[in-house]
Amino acid sequence: MSALHIKKGSTSHSAYNLRPNFSDVQERHTIAVLVENEPGVLARVIGLFSGRGYNIESLTVAEVDHTGHLSRITIVTTGTPQVIEQIKAQLGRIIPVHEVHDLTVEGPAVERELAILKVVGDGDKRVEALRLADIFRANVVDSTLGSFIFEITGAPDKIDAFAELMRPLGLAEIARTGVAALLRGE
Amino acid sequence: MTREMTGAKMVVQALKDQGVDTVFGYPGGAVLPIYDEIFLQNDIRHILVRHEQGAVHAAEGYARSTGKPGVVLVTSGPGATNAVTGLTDALLDSIPLVVLTGQVPTFMIGSDAFQEADTVGITRPCTKHNWLVKETDALAATIHEAFHVATAGRPGPVLIDIPKDVQFATGEYNGPKSNSSHYHPRVKGDLEEITELVAAIETAERPVFYTGGGVINSGAAASQLLRELVDATGIPITSTLMGLGCYPASGKNWLGMLGMHGLYEANMAMHDCDLMINIGARFDDRITGRIDAFSPNSVKAHIDIDPSSINKVIRVDIPIVGDVGHVLEDILKVWKSRGRKVNREALAKWQAQIADWRKVNCLAYTNSEKTIKPQYALQRLEELTKGHDRYVTTEVGQHQMWAAQFLGFEDPNRWMTSGGLGTMGYGFPASIGVQMAHPDALVINVAGEASWLMNMQEMGTAAQYRLPVKQFILNNERLGMVRQWQELLHGERYSHSWSESLPDFVKLAEAFGAKGILCSDPADLDDAIIEMIEYDGPVIFDCLVEKHENCFPMIPSGKAHNEMLLGEAETQGVIDSKGSVLV
Numbered sequence: 150m151s152a153l154h155i156k157k158g159s160t161s162h163s164a165y166n167l168r169p170n171f172s173d174v175q176e177r178h179t180i181a182v183l184v185e186n187e188p189g190v191l192a193r194v195i196g197l198f199s200g201r202g203y204n205i206e207s208l209t210v211a212e213v214d215h216t217g218h219l220s221r222i223t224i225v226t227t228g229t230p231q232v233i234e235q236i237k238a239q240l241g242r243i244i245p246v247h248e249v250h251d252l253t254v255e256g257p258a259v260e261r262e263l264a265i266l267k268v269v270g271d272g273d274k275r276v277e278a279l280r281l282a283d284i285f286r287a288n289v290v291d292s293t294l295g296s297f298i299f300e301i302t303g304a305p306d307k308i309d310a311f312a313e314l315m316r317p318l319g320l321a322e323i324a325r326t327g328v329a330a331l332l333r334g335e
Numbered sequence: 336m337t338r339e340m341t342g343a344k345m346v347v348q349a350l351k352d353q354g355v356d357t358v359f360g361y362p363g364g365a366v367l368p369i370y371d372e373i374f375l376q377n378d379i380r381h382i383l384v385r386h387e388q389g390a391v392h393a394a395e396g397y398a399r400s401t402g403k404p405g406v407v408l409v410t411s412g413p414g415a416t417n418a419v420t421g422l423t424d425a426l427l428d429s430i431p432l433v434v435l436t437g438q439v440p441t442f443m444i445g446s447d448a449f450q451e452a453d454t455v456g457i458t459r460p461c462t463k464h465n466w467l468v469k470e471t472d473a474l475a476a477t478i479h480e481a482f483h484v485a486t487a488g489r490p491g492p493v494l495i496d497i498p499k500d501v502q503f504a505t506g507e508y509n510g511p512k513s514n515s516s517h518y519h520p521r522v523k524g525d526l527e528e529i530t531e532l533v534a535a536i537e538t539a540e541r542p543v544f545y546t547g548g549g550v551i552n553s554g555a556a557a558s559q560l561l562r563e564l565v566d567a568t569g570i571p572i573t574s575t576l577m578g579l580g581c582y583p584a585s586g587k588n589w590l591g592m593l594g595m596h597g598l599y600e601a602n603m604a605m606h607d608c609d610l611m612i613n614i615g616a617r618f619d620d621r622i623t624g625r626i627d628a629f630s631p632n633s634v635k636a637h638i639d640i641d642p643s644s645i646n647k648v649i650r651v652d653i654p655i656v657g658d659v660g661h662v663l664e665d666i667l668k669v670w671k672s673r674g675r676k677v678n679r680e681a682l683a684k685w686q687a688q689i690a691d692w693r694k695v696n697c698l699a700y701t702n703s704e705k706t707i708k709p710q711y712a713l714q715r716l717e718e719l720t721k722g723h724d725r726y727v728t729t730e731v732g733q734h735q736m737w738a739a740q741f742l743g744f745e746d747p748n749r750w751m752t753s754g755g756l757g758t759m760g761y762g763f764p765a766s767i768g769v770q771m772a773h774p775d776a777l778v779i780n781v782a783g784e785a786s787w788l789m790n791m792q793e794m795g796t797a798a799q800y801r802l803p804v805k806q807f808i809l810n811n812e813r814l815g816m817v818r819q820w821q822e823l824l825h826g827e828r829y830s831h832s833w834s835e836s837l838p839d840f841v842k843l844a845e846a847f848g849a850k851g852i853l854c855s856d857p858a859d860l861d862d863a864i865i866e867m868i869e870y871d872g873p874v875i876f877d878c879l880v881e882k883h884e885n886c887f888p889m890i891p892s893g894k895a896h897n898e899m900l901l902g903e904a905e906t907q908g909v910i911d912s913k914g915s916v917l918v
């Protein structure tokens with residue numbers, strides 16, 4: 150035994166450091182997945198993310214080609230470059246998945262999200278909310294004497310910014326659709 | 336060919352059209368129409384197991400020993416949930432299976448009906464794909480697509496859930512040719528990358544082939560091409576547990592299995608190589624040990640049909656996505672056309688280094704004249720069964736690792752073991768599936784007593800179909816592998832790792848109308864093994880072995896290949912706290 154110089158005892162390295170030769174910078178990617186519109190396909194995609202411990206920042210899905218039975222799922226996710234590669238490869242393994250596109254890599258892409266926000270308040274706050282909504286090109290889609298519902302479309306950070314401004318003005322509820330995205334140009 | 340028929344008839348017709356000769360199953364209310372159709376025909380044999388888990392493992396054994404998909408038929412609810420372990424096992428080991436489950440009628444789905452379970456929901460993460468068929472017209476196409484998906488690309492288990500009303504209703508049957516799947520994974524590798532690999536092979540000083548189950552899944556031709564490439568280049572070759580048999584154990588470039596309980600020379604070659612050629616393996620944690628110390632100085636090539644296997648765990652330099660057989664064919668073509676070059680001088684040195692490592696004789700153990708050492712039992716089994724048309728299955732534990740170390744496999748599809756999932760209870764039903772496919776072969780399940788008990792009800796199946804499967808139980812009266820870890824990791828506190836109240840295996844065999852053999856004396860072993868081989872029927876061989884033998888070599892969890900433990904000496908405290916949280 151000893152002649153073989155087999156090291157014993159502890160090691161300074163963590164056994165959990167599973168990916169030492171991969172970068173650990175977190176990146177945000179928008180991935181478009183074209184899937185057959187069949188029952189359970191969304192569960193497969195979501196199950197993949199939860200089962201393998203990937204992040205979902207937002208996810209939208211709707212049928213985009215009625216005759217071809219195709220739906221488009223847009224997923225915004227974060228992870229190291231290696232995890233992002235894995236996510237795409239794993240998505241590609243799902244049988245009803247036809248295409249996987251990393252819009253962040255293939256881009257530039259246009260990203261849009263729709264949000265509706267209920268702002269409750271009166272007096273100056275109400276006036277200020279309306280003024281800001283105008284600046285952000287948000288529409289009033291419902292109003293009562295004590296509340297507004299604004300509709301706003303834009304990139305997610307624009308919606309974040311608008312929501313942040315509405316918070317002190319009486320933001321009561323917000324509903325967001327998640328990101329829809331398309332590559333620019335032809 | 337379009338014909339009107341009931342859904343139940345379609346199932347049987349589709350199986351026939353897919354060339355299925357054997358189905359492993361268990362009936363129940365939700366599949367009675369299909370069982371009726373099975374009753375009315377003679378082309379497909381149905382093997383009645385004693386538990387649905389047994390049906391799936393038997394189908395796995397059938398699939399792995401034939402290269403054809405295994406087929407399972409079970410009822411809804413408990414029938415389906417009992418199949419889950421087998422499905423997961425097949426998924427992790429990439430075994431093609433088509434599992435048909437009955438379901439409550441469509442109009443009752445969601446009502447918590449009797450024996451209703453959300454089978455597609457439960458099995459979604461443990462199948463390659465699954466379907467709930469709600470219309471009889473869609474049934475035939477789904478079954479044909481299921482066979483395609485199970486076998487194309489990286490193989491795996493698929494499941495079709497068929498509500499009872501869909502089985503009763505009539506619809507249009509279409510044959511397999513009508514299948515228009517969009518699922519066609521790429522099989523040809525990229526020629527540029529293949530050429531890059533060939534260039535690396537030409538100059539490498541310390542190359543090694545690291546092969547896995549993908550070679551076997553790719554088919555017999557892949558193993559043949561691999562042999563040609565290995566022998567023409569003289570590059571040493573190791574294999575994972577899953578790949579044993581893709582290169583013959585008697586071949587001159589064979590290093591033996593690698594990994595946690597692999598051979599010293601194989602692991603050292605992996606650690607010190609300058610070119611690692613991974614063919615159909617997946618850098619599993621049982622193989623790599625500590626990732627940041629895994630083969631630190633090598634250029635790594637990886638051939639795999641599944642793009643998600645590449646760069647999943649280990650970053651590789653030459654990724655080649657494609658079917659092993661196709662890629663090997665191209666590698667050979669390119670290598671030959673460039674003049675069949677290798678770095679002969681360096682290779683000779685490398686082989687000499689390997690010969691030195693071999694001298695360590697890492698499988699050495701202290702034999703005894705009083706008790707049967709498990710290693711000795713396997714050496715004798717190897718010696719006495721070697722010339723036979725032999726298939727080996729195993730359970731999970733120490734005996735499994737010893738079997739991998741001490742039995743030699745000359746051909747692919749001869750070794751069936753639960754690699755990825757490590758499922759105790761796999762081996763016995765798997766041996767039944769193998770024997771069904773190869774009625775005249777010698778089929779041996781190398782078992783541990785604890786694993787074997789997990790699916791021992793299948794003695795009924797073996798007896799009913801007169802399957803002469805040999806259950807070679809290395810009985811240490813311990814959950815040996817657990818005990819070994821407790822010895823190394825948990826201060827010799829043997830918490831629940833012994834087998835109490837074991838049955839008398841000889842009487843148990845006799846109770847099923849089979850033969851029981853007990854052996855405890857090394858001097859009697861050969862005769863007893865010969866008696867087992869010669870008996871024409873199922874045998875339970877209760878081989879009482881040393882209770883506290885440990886399985887070496889061993890790379891403890893969280894350690895590197897060159898930190899392998901070779902023997903009993905000072906194993907205390909070798910696994911640190913970080914390693915001990917790993918499994």
Ligand SMILES: Cc1ncc(C[n+]2csc(CCOP(=O)(O)OP(=O)(O)O)c2C)c(N)n1
Nearest residue numbers: 732733734759783784785786813814815816
């Ligand atoms: C279904 C299942 N449960 C638990 C385990 C954990 N486990 C791995 S090996 C082992 C002991 C196996 O004992 P035995 O079959 O007697 O084999 P031995 O190690 O003694 O050769 C256990 C409990 C497992 N692999 N599978």
Ligand SMILES: [Mg+2]
Nearest residue numbers: 783784813815
């Ligand atoms: Mg045991």
